[in-house]
Amino acid sequence: MLHELRRRGFSSHVFEAGTDVGGTWYWNRYPGARCDVESLFYSYSFSPELTKEWVWTERYPAQPEILAYLQHVADRFDLRRDISFSTRVDSVVFDEASHRWQVSTETGRTVTARYVVTAVGCLSSAQTPAIPGLDSFRGATYHTGQWPKEGVDFTGKRVGLIGTGSSGIQATPVIAEQADRLTVFQRTPSFSVPAHNHPLSPETIAAAMERYDEVREQMRHSPGGTLIDAADKSLLEMPDDERRELLERAWKTGGAGFVGTFPDALVNREANKVVADFVADKIRSIVNDPAVADRLIPSTYPIGAKRICVDTDYYATFNRDNVELVDVGAEPIQEIVPQGLKVGDRIHEVDAIVFATGYDAMTGSLARLGIVGVDGVRLTDKWAAGPETYLGVATSGFPNLFMLTGPGSPSVLSNMVVSIEQHVDWVADFLDRLRSEGAVRVEADRVAETEWVAHVNEVANHTLYPQANSWYLGANVPGKPRIFMPYAGGVGAYRERCDAEASRDYPGFHRKR
Numbered sequence: 001m002l003h004e005l006r007r008r009g010f011s012s013h014v015f016e017a018g019t020d021v022g023g024t025w026y027w028n029r030y031p032g033a034r035c036d037v038e039s040l041f042y043s044y045s046f047s048p049e050l051t052k053e054w055v056w057t058e059r060y061p062a063q064p065e066i067l068a069y070l071q072h073v074a075d076r077f078d079l080r081r082d083i084s085f086s087t088r089v090d091s092v093v094f095d096e097a098s099h100r101w102q103v104s105t106e107t108g109r110t111v112t113a114r115y116v117v118t119a120v121g122c123l124s125s126a127q128t129p130a131i132p133g134l135d136s137f138r139g140a141t142y143h144t145g146q147w148p149k150e151g152v153d154f155t156g157k158r159v160g161l162i163g164t165g166s167s168g169i170q171a172t173p174v175i176a177e178q179a180d181r182l183t184v185f186q187r188t189p190s191f192s193v194p195a196h197n198h199p200l201s202p203e204t205i206a207a208a209m210e211r212y213d214e215v216r217e218q219m220r221h222s223p224g225g226t227l228i229d230a231a232d233k234s235l236l237e238m239p240d241d242e243r244r245e246l247l248e249r250a251w252k253t254g255g256a257g258f259v260g261t262f263p264d265a266l267v268n269r270e271a272n273k274v275v276a277d278f279v280a281d282k283i284r285s286i287v288n289d290p291a292v293a294d295r296l297i298p299s300t301y302p303i304g305a306k307r308i309c310v311d312t313d314y315y316a317t318f319n320r321d322n323v324e325l326v327d328v329g330a331e332p333i334q335e336i337v338p339q340g341l342k343v344g345d346r347i348h349e350v351d352a353i354v355f356a357t358g359y360d361a362m363t364g365s366l367a368r369l370g371i372v373g374v375d376g377v378r379l380t381d382k383w384a385a386g387p388e389t390y391l392g393v394a395t396s397g398f399p400n401l402f403m404l405t406g407p408g409s410p411s412v413l414s415n416m417v418v419s420i421e422q423h424v425d426w427v428a429d430f431l432d433r434l435r436s437e438g439a440v441r442v443e444a445d446r447v448a449e450t451e452w453v454a455h456v457n458e459v460a461n462h463t464l465y466p467q468a469n470s471w472y473l474g475a476n477v478p479g480k481p482r483i484f485m486p487y488a489g490g491v492g493a494y495r496e497r498c499d500a501e502a503s504r505d506y507p508g509f510h511r512k513r
């Protein structure tokens with residue numbers, strides 16, 4: 001966004017809480033942290049030179065490699081000179097007289113700006129559950145999303161890991177290798193698919209580069225911002241052997257596109273069960289102890305309704321002698337005591353606790369900005385019953401404010417880089433337009449917003465997503481309203497909708513000169 005604004009001659013400044021660029025990939029340094037979108041396409045497409053010159057080493061990039069890439073981008077485009085690091089924004093207040101925002105930071109600085117663009121990420125407000133006794137624990141505690149920069153050595157340690165979402169599933173095999181003992185506390189099992197990660201050969205990269213622009217363009221118009229070799233008919237219409245072959249092939253390919261291979265699996269419960277049963281069989285075939293395998297198999301929600309996890313050796317890790325799975329679904333962690341975690345009558349003694357317990361997703365970091373709009377209304381009050389946006393980029397009552405990958409946009413249901421680039425281009429085009437017509441104020445129309453929110457809900461209700469207690473719905477945060485936050489209509493359809501808004505001269509916005 002900064003690069004694009006500069007390119008168009010806007011004066012702009014970025015505030016960043018971290019000491020460097022990277023966002024998610026700055027904070028998530030836990031062992032095993034890796035992206036589940038392929039590196040060649042989890043990268044920017046705005047600079048052909050950057051695409052050509054940066055060489056990815058693995059199919060799925062590990063956190064240090066993505067962070068190095070983002071640092072390279074910051075250097076290459078000389079971005080750091082307009083970024084204030086170690087600077088957390090704590091209040092963003094609209095001044096109606098001047099139609100400008102006052103942005104204040106925890107470091108005591110206040111700046112005024114015509115426009116504010118938020119780029120706070122969707123999974124950046126780490127959630128540590130309020131388990132009684134946490135303060136009494138005498139060992140070290142960590143959250144995967146706030147991992148110490150200097151890393152953690154678990155050699156010789158007994159580690160307790162809470163949470164079995166993507167982060168817990170990635171960290172488990174790596175911590176198990178290093179630690180003396182690992183106890184995994186699982187409340188709800190996740191479905192996980194093998195990553196089949198591997199180094200990228202120069203031939204693979206060269207072949208990808210030959211069709212790069214064409215493939216990227218297809219991704220921009222795809223459902224999820226990635227290309228998936230989807231079946232052309234329903235699983236339910238296939239003869240048994242064809243169905244089996246397709247499922248095996250998808251499992252061998254691995255990765256987050258697994259469920260998307262079967263187009264009806266996310267809308268039809270029967271088709272979904274075929275896929276879920278297949279994965280359950282795979283789990284049973286990997287895990288030696290049938291009782292442990294059973295505990296690892298999800299049974300309370302459809303596969304894909306929670307974000308699918310992608311792993312390297314996750315299920316096989318439970319065959320190790322130094323790893324134990326503790327089910328805290330039926331019987332929660334009662335309390336944390338100085339020497340460990342108490343579940344039922346048993347105290348699990350540990351030297352360190354890893355919280356892989358997720359985030360106050362999509363709205364958490366926006367809420368923490370302290371945004372106050374027209375008539376002194378706080379964004380958190382406006383959104384008390386759930387986020388309301390127009391196209392996921394703006395919200396009525398908060399003029400001159402744009403959100404990148406905000407709630408109501410595809411964001412977390414897509415390849416984030418594709419969605420980020422689309423929002424950056426769209427917002428920059430709009431700002432250009434506003435500048436050229438001398439506008440001082442722009443605000444989403446309340447009716448257009450209400451209609452968009454209804455559409456986001458309607459689309460979600462046609463899918464199986466609402467059938468899982470996931471962070472997509474805010475279900476992981478006590479007291480958070482249960483609203484499906486991302487737009488499930490696909491990045492292609494969403495892009496068309498945004499493009500139509502622009503080509504019709506932004507009918508969903510009010511402008512003032």
Ligand code: NA7
Binds near residue numbers: 168188358
């Ligand atoms: P997730 O996917 O939100 O997973 C958090 C996990 O932590 C999940 O298994 C939770 O169980 C568990 N959890 C949360 N609170 C507790 C308590 N109090 N006790 C036991 N277990 C708990 O976060 P991740 O960081 O793994 O992944 C986030 C996204 O990042 C991921 O989807 C990718 O898009 C990248 P629950 O399921 O709520 O029962």
